[in-house]
Amino acid sequence: MTTESDPATGSFRLSQLIYDTRYRSITIQVIATIAFMLIAWELITNTVENLARLGKPFEFGFLWDRAGYDINQRPIEYSNDSTHFRAWMVGLVNTLIVAVLGCILATIVGVIAGVLRLSKNWLTARLMSIYVEGFRNVPVLLWIIAFFAILTEATPAPNTFRGEDAENSMLFGSSVAITNRGTYIPRMLFGEGSALVVIVFLLSLLGIWAYNRWSHRRFEATGQTMPNLWIRLAILILPTLIIYLALGRPIGLEYPELRGFNFQGGLQVRNSFIALWLALSLYTGAFIAEIVRAGILAISKGQTEAAYALGLRPGRTMNLVILPQALRVIVPPLISQYLNLTKNSSLALAVGYMDLRSTLGGITLNQTGRELECMLLMMANYLVISLIISAAMNVYNSSVKLKER
């Protein structure tokens, strides 16, 4: 049906490109495309011209040259004879290590602080408010540097652990030593047959998962519950323990010992790592605490009251009514905090932790003079990590979205 106010169709005039809203969008798009292309063209030609002028080809062959520098934390095989590519990988793994451990600790700290801030206990709630506001309102870089200073300045030197009545003693039955050169913790030694123990452990994790499914189905069918916690614990521990003892304890611990001027053996966890890890976790934890608090407050009180009216106990109310709804509010900002933590880990530079930024974007860049290539690779790395996390978040979001009918 055409009404009289509709413009005549069929006859297209050039002026419609500006005046008619139906065609104007095309005009705007074309202009935007041209402007974008022009800017991109300008940048690319400039870059090509500048690179030619400096005599620097744009290629990534330098990645297979000898790196020639040392990295103090090597989760994968690396020596100064390795290639730049290898150094890059070491940096990437180091970034991921601090990011993953940081996310775990930040979640623990944040959830505890967020729940305690809502607690009825006046003193604890105030204490948590001070923690949250204090950490949120001060730059994370300052926290990283300050933690590093605490660890290097306020901890004892290894030689104070010496002698009969030493000034300092190791913690946890002489297994952990906190010194100004790093913290020494026991290292796991994998002997013969340890692979079997690990496999059994992984299988028992699978067993727990299978048990959960079975128990849930049984509950749905009969309404009877099992002592789930104890059974799960038994599945987790018993098979691994039995095979461990049966094989004659293949996995042992190597304890750090004071020899010469320093601790030998065990695993040296560098101060740079601890400072970065603690600072990032506590800083992000403060943000997570706020997210958790907001999530719990977002669930209206009527939900709790309704659950009580149905006769649910407080624990079940939390598990079955409050948490599933609060998680929908909590998880998206939580994951963006994980993303922030991962990106903030690039501040490792301040304490000399050898992450992606310090290997590929630091020493490799300075040695080879390939700013463009190194920065592009580094940005691509961070971008890929971010996009993976965002994609995971989108999947989660669509799975918990309110089902509207």
Place this chain on the structure above:
Amino acid sequence: MSDTHAESVAYVRDTMLPEKEPPGREVGAIKWMRENLFSGWFNAILTIVSLYVIGWILLHLAPWFTHMVWNAGSLSECREIRDELWGPDQTFSCFAVIRDRWQQLLYGFYPAELYWRANLAFVLFLVAIAPVLFSGLPRKMLYFSVLYPFVMFWLVWGGSIWLPLMVIAGFGLGALAFVLASRVNGLVAVIVAALVPVLWWLYLAGPIATDLQRIAPLAIQQVASKDLGGFMISLILGITGIAFSLPLGILLALGRQSDLFIVKGICVGFIEFIRGVPLITLLFVASLLLNYFLPPGTNFDIILRVMIMVTLFASAYMAEVIRGGLAALPTGQYEAADALGLDYWKAQRLIIMPQALKISIPGIVNTFIGLFKDTTLVMFIGIFDMLGLTNAIRATTDWNGIYWELFIFVGVVFFVFCYSMSRYSQYLERKLNTEHR
């Protein structure tokens, strides 16, 4: 019947009893403590743990604040004073370093005789920001707020007055072109209004400013960018970032919501790229790579580059925050605007944005706070902000080995600014809250 009942019972009280004091455990401090600190075994444990934590912190901090040295020229002098007053091996704090170097921490290497200019810029900043923050002030003050960035630029960097004036003239020309061209058509007007100032700044503003300076030399002493530093540089970067990232963020958010797929694609790509990489890599791009992207031979100020990067960075985050606000608006609002016959920009300006921005205030202020804290990252590209200066001060022989006093100073300054920003956002939220409960 009631009278017979009265006779059948032995005793009926005919006067009221006087009110009694409530039991001792139900009043005052004891009641408060029972309710708030020891209401159950778990709460009692929490209280005890909290007390232990507080006690531990106080015990370690107390000697620090009771033994303060404020008058000394170096750390060793501090220690001598400590030995004299409280004896050796006592924990003490040497705040003399702040007294000695606070000017450097705040102003960087800005010439001391020109501090008044920095101070004036800061005072004028407070004047400029006041009408934005508090709606009770006269609206005419907003004109000054708009002019303030140029005033700040001129006061801080100095030099000829004609350059900032020519930049302002560019905006004036743009507005003029918009008015003239909007008689033809709205879209043409937007394009012309965007093109004219750019061409003016690129080709005409510089030479004309030079000529005018030759004719009428109006200049104050120039300060080089490398002399800027300290808290001042954080403030400058923060203010420019905040001022420009909000409008840019709004545009990006609108672009991301738009139906035009190319515009949308560009905006999404930009936002996701910026949000995906750490700010520090962008700062390194600004300091190392920008020369590759610009025509050979151009070289512009490092602080300007950092400003641009910080603004772009914050605007991507801002766009996401505002997109959240836009998404939270019910579709009915858009439809109502259409039903009233408002065009796109009018609908945005009068109906959508006021509500969307109100919803996103907490997020916007959080982005501001984040941006302000992130200005400390410029220390990595050779700009001496407060954190960079703490390293520089520690490197001098006088103050070698001093950490905490400097960190506390830096932390407190940032805390004051960031915390007041977050308090302000809470105040604004309460003020704009039109829901009736």
